Amino acid sequence: MSGFAALVSRDLRLVWRRPGDVAVVLAFFVVATTLFPLGIGPEANVLARIASGVLWCAALFAALLSLDRLFAADFEDGTLDLLLLAPWPLELAALAKCGAHWIVTGLPLALLAPFLGVAFGLDRDSLLALAATLLVGTPTLSLIGGLAAALTLGARKSGALLALLALPLCVPTLIFGAGAVEALATGGDFGAHLAVLAALALVALATTPWAIAAALRQAGE
Amino acid sequence: MATSLLEVADLACRRGGRKVFERLSFSLAAGEMLTLMGRNGSGKTTLLRALALLVRPEVGMIHWQGVDVRAEPEAWRGRIAWLGHLEGLKGDLSVAENLLSAERLRGVPSAEDRLDSALVAFDLSSLAARAVRTLSAGQRRRTALARVVLAQAPLWLLDEPLNALDVPAQAAFRAALEKHLAAGGLAIAATHANLGVAGRMLELSRQT
Numbered sequence: 135m136s137g138f139a140a141l142v143s144r145d146l147r148l149v150w151r152r153p154g155d156v157a158v159v160l161a162f163f164v165v166a167t168t169l170f171p172l173g174i175g176p177e178a179n180v181l182a183r184i185a186s187g188v189l190w191c192a193a194l195f196a197a198l199l200s201l202d203r204l205f206a207a208d209f210e211d212g213t214l215d216l217l218l219l220a221p222w223p224l225e226l227a228a229l230a231k232c233g234a235h236w237i238v239t240g241l242p243l244a245l246l247a248p249f250l251g252v253a254f255g256l257d258r259d260s261l262l263a264l265a266a267t268l269l270v271g272t273p274t275l276s277l278i279g280g281l282a283a284a285l286t287l288g289a290r291k292s293g294a295l296l297a298l299l300a301l302p303l304c305v306p307t308l309i310f311g312a313g314a315v316e317a318l319a320t321g322g323d324f325g326a327h328l329a330v331l332a333a334l335a336l337v338a339l340a341t342t343p344w345a346i347a348a349a350l351r352q353a354g355e
Numbered sequence: 356m357a358t359s360l361l362e363v364a365d366l367a368c369r370r371g372g373r374k375v376f377e378r379l380s381f382s383l384a385a386g387e388m389l390t391l392m393g394r395n396g397s398g399k400t401t402l403l404r405a406l407a408l409l410v411r412p413e414v415g416m417i418h419w420q421g422v423d424v425r426a427e428p429e430a431w432r433g434r435i436a437w438l439g440h441l442e443g444l445k446g447d448l449s450v451a452e453n454l455l456s457a458e459r460l461r462g463v464p465s466a467e468d469r470l471d472s473a474l475v476a477f478d479l480s481s482l483a484a485r486a487v488r489t490l491s492a493g494q495r496r497r498t499a500l501a502r503v504v505l506a507q508a509p510l511w512l513l514d515e516p517l518n519a520l521d522v523p524a525q526a527a528f529r530a531a532l533e534k535h536l537a538a539g540g541l542a543i544a545a546t547h548a549n550l551g552v553a554g555r556m557l558e559l560s561r562q563t
Contacts, residue, residue, distance in 0.1 A: 140459030144445070151447040212441025218409055220460050221433030354409050 137222045138230045145234035155200060156238050163196040163243055167250045178255045185254035186264060186315035190308055193243045193268055194275060198300060200239055201279035202286070202293040204231060209287050209353060218354045228346035229339075232273075232280040240272030256315075263318045270331045271311040277338040278303045284349035307334050357384035361510065361541060366415030368401050375401045376559055379415070385539040388532070388554030390546060397559040399545035400440065403512045406543065407435055433461065436506035438513045442499040446488030450479055450498050453487055457502045466505055473505040476531050477524065492519040497527070504531050511535060513544040525551075 149156055170188045171181055208214040217227045247268050248261035256264065282300035286292040314327030359382035367377035375398035383389055391399040404410040406417060408428055417424045424431035437443070444453045451470060458466035474480045477497040487495060496519045503511055511532075517525055532542060532552050544550060 136464075137460050137462045140456065144448075144456045144460070147452070148445060148447050210441075211445065212439050212443035213445060215409065215437060215439050215441070216443045216457060216460060219407055219432045219435060219437050220462070221429045222462055223429070355404075355411065 137220055138226050141217070141227055141230040142234045142237075145231060146237065149234075149238045155203070156242070159196050159200045159239055160242055160246060162199055163192050163246065164250065166192040166195065168253060171253050181254040182256055182260075182319070183316075185251055185256050185260070186267075186312040188254070189247050189251060189264060190268070190271075190312040193247065193272065194301070194304055194308060196243060197239050197272065197275045198279055198297055201235065201276075201283045201300070202296050204235055204280055204283040205287050205350065205353075206283070206292065214350065214354060218351065224347040224350060225343040228280065228284070228343045228350065232276045232342070232346070235280065236273050236276040240268070240276055244268035244272055257319075260315055260319055263315045263324060267311045267314045267328065267331060270328060270335060271307045274307045274331075274335045274338045275300075275304055277335075277342040278307075281342045281346050281349070284346045284353065287349065287353040307331065310334065357386075359384050360420055362416075362418040362421075363406070364416050364418075366402075366405065366417070367413045368398065368405050368410060369413045370401060370410075377413075379557075379559075381555075381557060383541045383543070385541065386536045387541055388536055388550075388552055389541075389543045390550060390554055390556045391543065391559060392546070392556055393559035399559055400514055402559065403439075403514055403543065403545055407437060407512055408432070434509050436503040436508035436511045438499055438503050438511070438516055440514050440518075442495045443502070444487045444495060444498055447486060449484050449486055450474070450490070450501075451483040453498060454502050454505050458505055461506060469505055469507070473501040476504055477501045477527050493521055493524060496520055497524050500528055500531065504535075509540050511540065511542040511544075513542065513546075515546055515548075516544055517546060517548045517550065 167189055170184070174180060205214065208217060218224060220227060244265050248265045251261045251264050279296070279300045282296045285299060286295040289295055310327050310330045314324050314331065316322070317327050318324040361383040363382065364380045366379040368375045379402065381389060391402060393399055401410055405412045408424065408431065419431060419434065448456060454470060454473060455466055471480070474483055477500055479497055479501055482490065482494060487498060490498065500516065503513070516528060520528060529551050535542060
């Protein structure tokens with residue numbers, strides 16, 4: 135097993151041993167999104183129109199909830215030193231950590247979202263489109279959030295700092311993610327929105343691991 | 356005189372604007388041990404971290420078999436077994452899982468065949484399946500030392516290895532260290548205690 139696969143496997147095993155951490159994230163997503171129909175009322179047109187934006191915002195906040203522990207736990211127990219000393223690129227370790235984070239947050243959020251979308255009165259095509267945009271867009275949230283988590287490692291009030299750093303960088307993903315579902319409903323070009331989301335994910339994939347690795351080295355000094 | 360494997364010359368480090376040490380030079384041959392002594396804040400941990408390239412030295416060189424370790428950092432890191440102040444263990448994983456996971460992170464796919472001997476060396480066999488968070492401080496330190504042994508790396512960098520160890524565990528550590536040195540390994544340990552293993556000593560003094 136390569137170091138990359140070993141790290142993904144270790145992080146997934148840790149989540150499996152402590153499922154409450156992921157359950158809190160998913161519960162937040164469910165509670166936050168279901169509050170909107172309750173607060174706004176049963177006006178079907180209004181709910182359907184805001185659905186993608188609400189679900190995308192809730193997914194973004196839910197993903198951020200779990201990100202402050204992404205590297206902090208390793209920093210606090212000394213395993214970050216072992217990652218820094220691993221004889222393979224730290225950039226791959228950063229990618230592995232973000233990948234494991236996506237598997238336990240982004241992926242379940244994307245799979246859960248269509249069920250919550252029913253409460254907003256979205257039709258079948260919109261529900262599938264919502265899941266597709268979250269599947270393509272949430273890796274960007276994990277990568278950008280991972281960068282913010284690495285940059286705020288060891289800082290006081292790191293959770294708030296992390297949100298302040300990550301949220302503005304996630305705005306393009308949020309706009310095109312929510313916009314894609316709306317485009318489908320209004321006859322716009324859903325494919326183009328999805329392509330931009332994929333491009334944003336690729337840019338994040340190509341840049342953030344290096345920045346995360348640099349931030350982790352700095353934190354290790 | 357034996358050929359030096361590790362050569363350190365004119366090493367200087369600065370932390371937070373303060374000079375921690377400077378013009379530090381030493382060399383180690385196969386089977387040699389260097390004990391770092393000095394008061395709190397004298398730079399023992401910083402030196403260990405600089406040798407592991409976790410801290411960037413201000414100036415100086417670190418050569419392994421005549422090659423600058425910064426030229427091939429990944430190969431250099433593969434030659435190091437590290438024990439820091441913190442144990443580097445995951446509380447939710449068992450002792451055995453921690454040890455095997457650490458080896459896999461070093462890119463060693465299968466260490467199962469060597470696991471038993473590492474566990475036996477530190478009397479951890481009966482604790483192998485226990486979650487690390489349920490262990491005492493001494494048991495966690497023994498687990499971290501077992502990880503060092505399991506790594507089979509030529510250079511051990513140890514920060515206060517005897518921390519929290521009882522007398523039998525200290526004896527087990529000495530036995531493991533002597534075995535490592537007898538096999539041609541090198542070790543550098545920062546400590547306030549007498550490790551009880553023959554070797555050279557380097558006294559670091561606090562810079563003002």
